[in-house]
Amino acid sequence: MTGGPEPISAEARRALEQELADLRDERRLVAGTLKSDTEVGDQADQADELQRADQLDRLDRRIGDIEERLRGASEAGPAPTDVVGVGSTVTVRFTDGSQETLQVGEVAEALDQTMVTADSPLGRALLGCRPGDSVQYDTPDGHTGVVVVSIGDTPGED
Structure with missing residues (x-):
């Protein structure tokens, strides 16, 4: 941050x-x-x-x-839509092909499964990325990666 x-x-x-x-x-x-x-x-x-x-x-x-x-x-001001930053909504594709839309925030809410903090391994890896970028990060299960699909609201959201 x-x-x-x-x-x-x-x-x-x-x-x-x-x-x-x-x-x-x-x-x-x-x-x-x-x-x-x-x-x-x-x-x-x-x-x-x-x-x-x-x-x-x-x-x-x-x-x-x-x-x-x-x-x-x-x-x-508003969260950036050209590069991932705190406050961004970002859709990522995991190595298994699944996609998920996440919020990059400061503090994750206990029940919010779509929030990643900017200081978590995935959050740190995503900061500064643009659509199409691939990033690698460490998890408790080992090294993995995601591809940034899009930044900003997902289609159909307000």
């Missing part, structure tokens, strides 16, 4: 915007349960208040991180 603002895909932007909305809702709920200093009773109440205050701090940090990432993505 370049160290500067990196673009993100439209899908990743939507996911971050949804997470941000959810976090803001959760923050409003948690903040509404906090009591003023004069209302806090026994030690159990105080411990509960401290937990909610810690939860607010965690929510505020994540909200700030997402807002910063979205600002950076806006500064970076």
Whole structure:
């Protein structure tokens, strides 16, 4: 990665915007349960208040991180379509002939099977490639390769 603002895909932007909305809702709920200093009773109440205050701090940090990432993505502009970069959608053909469309991102979501991180072996191999390029990379099962078929949205996608 370049160290500067990196673009993100439209899908990743939507996911971050949804997470941000959810976090803001959760923050409003948690903040509404906090009591003023004069209302806090026994030690159990105080411990509960401290937990909610810690939860607010965690929510505020994540909200700030997402807002910063979205600002950076806006500064970076759209993901490149001529060369693979962070935020690119890239279709690759594996050595067995199968094709898969992947997103090159910063952080893979646990359940997102189409995301590869830019610092993973495949992600690093793809960065800077153009359609038609063949790249080799290491996997836990050994050395393998892919051919970059296309960059950008797959046909029929918005």
